[in-house]
Amino acid sequence: MERLNDEGQWIVLMGFMVCVGIFFLAIVITQSTVVGQTTSEAVLEFPKTEIQDLRSELISLGKRWDTKCDPPSEEISNKDEIRDDIVKLALYRKNAVVYFDINENSGIGDAFNDYTRIILHYNNGVTEYDETFLLSRPN
Amino acid sequence: MVNDQAQMYTLEGFAAGVLMLITAYLVLGTTTVYTPGDVHIADMQLEQLGSDALAMMDTPNTEPDIYGNEESALKTFIEDDKGDDFRDFFLNNITRKTGSTSTVVNDIQFNASVYYRKLTPAANESEIGSYHFSSSTDDTRSSLVSREPAVRVTRFVTIDGSPLNHPEPEVDSRTQVVLLEVLLWRG
Numbered sequence: 001m002e003r004l005n006d007e008g009q010w011i012v013l014m015g016f017m018v019c020v021g022i023f024f025l026a027i028v029i030t031q032s033t034v035v036g037q038t039t040s041e042a043v044l045e046f047p048k049t050e051i052q053d054l055r056s057e058l059i060s061l062g063k064r065w066d067t068k069c070d071p072p073s074e075e076i077s078n079k080d081e082i083r084d085d086i087v088k089l090a091l092y093r094k095n096a097v098v099y100f101d102i103n104e105n106s107g108i109g110d111a112f113n114d115y116t117r118i119i120l121h122y123n124n125g126v127t128e129y130d131e132t133f134l135l136s137r138p139n
Numbered sequence: 140m141v142n143d144q145a146q147m148y149t150l151e152g153f154a155a156g157v158l159m160l161i162t163a164y165l166v167l168g169t170t171t172v173y174t175p176g177d178v179h180i181a182d183m184q185l186e187q188l189g190s191d192a193l194a195m196m197d198t199p200n201t202e203p204d205i206y207g208n209e210e211s212a213l214k215t216f217i218e219d220d221k222g223d224d225f226r227d228f229f230l231n232n233i234t235r236k237t238g239s240t241s242t243v244v245n246d247i248q249f250n251a252s253v254y255y256r257k258l259t260p261a262a263n264e265s266e267i268g269s270y271h272f273s274s275s276t277d278d279t280r281s282s283l284v285s286r287e288p289a290v291r292v293t294r295f296v297t298i299d300g301s302p303l304n305h306p307e308p309e310v311d312s313r314t315q316v317v318l319l320e321v322l323l324w325r326g
Contacts, residue, residue, distance in 0.1 A: 016154070023161060030169045037170070044183060049190035049292065056194065057295040057316065064297070078313055085256045085316040086295060092267045093254055093318055094293065 045126050050094060054120060055131070057086065062102045062116050062135045096124040106134075114139045182290050189249070189292035189323045192232040197294055213296055217253060217319065220303040222273030225251065229321075230275065246325045250274040253302070254318040255310050270305055272319065289324035 065079065083100070090098040099121040106117035115134035122129040196213040216225040233247055251272040260266050296319055301310040310317075 019158060023158075023165075026162075026165050030165055033170045049186060052194070053190070053294055056197070057297070060297065081258065081313065082297075082316050088256050088266060089254055089295070089316070089318040092265075093320060 047096070047122070047124055047127055047129075050096065050124075051120075051122055051129055051131075054086075054090075054098065054100075054122065055133070058100055058102060058118050058120060059135060062104070062118055065102060066104055066116065066137060068104065068114070068137065094124065096122060098122055104137075108134060109139060112139070113137060182288065185247075185323055185325070186290040186292055188233050189290070189321055190294075192229055193292060193294040193319065193321065195232060196228060197296060211296075213294065213319065214298055217272070217296055217302055217317065218298050218300065220272075220305065222251075225273045226275060229273075233323075247323060248275040248326050249321050249323045251319060251321045254320060255315065256317075258311055258313070268309070269320075270309070287325050289322045292321050292323060294319045294321075 061082065086100070087098050090096045101119045102116060103118075104116040106115055108115040108117060113136040115136055118133055118135060120129075120131045120133075122131075193213065196216075197211045199211050212228060213225075215221070216228070229249065229251075230247070251274065252269050253272045254267055254269045256266055257264075257268055260268075295316050297314070297316050299314045301307055301312045306312065
């Protein structure tokens with residue numbers, strides 16, 4: 001364009017801008033694969049079924065250990081042994097560190113229910129997960 | 140002295156060079172994901188299927204007065220050591236289709252074991268013990284041949300006392316939590 005006709009400079013500028021735009025799109029495309037891969041891996045790695053299993057077991061234990069409901073449920077005297085069962089089976093067979101506590105005297109309640117508070121800690125080295133939930137009991 | 144003509148051409152060439160370099164950088168930096176047949180997705184479905192079946196079997200049919208002592212099928216199977224009943228129930232559940240229980244091909248195989256904890260293990264013995272509970276064919280060990288990788292699904296089960304054919308000293312006779320572990324594969 002030097003020494004040439006100096007018209008049409010806008011066209012050149014626009015062409016350059018379109019080029020830059022295409023490059024930004026290219027960057028988005030190159031990153032999309034990585035984003036999809038890491039997201040799906042994170043979903044696959046999350047031990048959903050194991051945590052659901054643990055939660056369901058704790059709920060049934062919470063019901064069994066409930067001393068205040070009517071009619072009273074059977075109370076199990078060996079709570080510590082059962083806690084060790086779950087903790088050690090999880091450690092040996094699932095490589096997961098598990099801690100839980102079932103507290104029926106949580107002091108949480110409303111007009112209709114008292115609540116047993118259950119806390120759950122799960123760590124398998126990749127995923128660390130904590131959960132607190134309340135198990136209702138008519139008061 | 141250098142001629143100062145054609146400076147625009149120089150700039151244009153420079154810009155083009157930069158563009159080509161960036162292009163090469165982007166192309167070479169693109170991640171290639173090698174996914175052999177999306178195997179992990181099928182694995183995840185099988186894992187979910189088995190886990191759901193176990194969860195269903197571990198749920199009591201009724202729950203009288205919110206709280207109750209109704210027992211789940213899974214608990215009964217383990218306490219009475221009914222591996223055959225477990226197999227029928229489990230296979231029936233995981234091959235069930237909408238509206239019908241029949242299935243064209245049942246290619247799902249499994250092998251189930253029960254893991255338990257001993258309060259006072261013998262010397263040089265692990266705290267955790269196990270026994271074979273059930274598998275998809277009558278012969279307990281011979282069919283463990285798989286063309287596809289197996290997935291593992293587990294379920295904690297509370298039992299009251301030792302299972303029928305595994306009394307003390309094998310399994311403690313206390314109320315305890317055992318781990319039912321099922322290996323599932325298509326083959």
